[in-house]
Amino acid sequence: MKLTVNGTEIDIDVEPDMPLLWVLRDMLGLTGTKYGCGAAQCGACTVHVDGVAMQSCQLPVGDVAGPITTIEGLGTPDAPHPVQAAWIEHQVAQCGYCQSGQIMTAAALLAETPAPTDDQIKDALWGNLCRCGTYPRIQAAVKTAAQKMQEG
Known part of the structure; x- marks a missing residue:
């Protein structure tokens, strides 16, 4: 295969x-x-x-x-994807276990919907669970990444 x-x-x-x-x-x-x-x-x-x-x-x-x-x-340490960079900027991760799935879902959302609303972000990420409860930082990081991606 x-x-x-x-x-x-x-x-x-x-x-x-x-x-x-x-x-x-x-x-x-x-x-x-x-x-x-x-x-x-x-x-x-x-x-x-x-x-x-x-x-x-x-x-x-x-x-x-x-x-x-x-x-x-998705990105590299020297050239992170904008979502990865926003995750670092907003210090999203606590334990970090869910973060790769969260980041991958957020990156797919932004590729399809470059300027998502808060509700679109929540809807896209509803299936990604974070036991640490960093949901407000996740939301903020996605918004930051969207803004930076639009600015180019």
């Missing part, structure tokens, strides 16, 4: 019903995508498939149609 992950084409030999999360973490060593609940209820495993935020813990790798972007492929 061929996959494109973070811009690199990869050949893997796995059963098509294996969840994408385990391919990313166990086979490719991309551990930024987290295992949270295993039932697509918490959002910690969110990645982009062809630009769409998807929860990888319940997505069979055989059903993947399009390039995959993980948190490792």
Whole structure:
């Protein structure tokens, strides 16, 4: 099976019903995508498939149609994605476990809706749980990233 992950084409030999999360973490060593609940209820495993935020813990790798972007492929330490930069600016993370899923969901939202309202941000991120409760900082970071992306 061929996959494109973070811009690199990869050949893997796995059963098509294996969840994408385990391919990313166990086979490719991309551990930024987290295992949270295993039932697509918490959002910690969110990645982009062809630009769409998807929860990888319940997505069979055989059903993947399009390039995959993980948190490792979103930005770099020297050139972070605007959402990653805003996360740092607003000091969003506490424990940090949910953050890669939150960031991936926010980045997909901003790619589709460059100037989201507060309600659009809340609606987009409703499936990403944060046990630390940093929701106000998450909301502020998404708004900051949207503004900076519009400014270019």
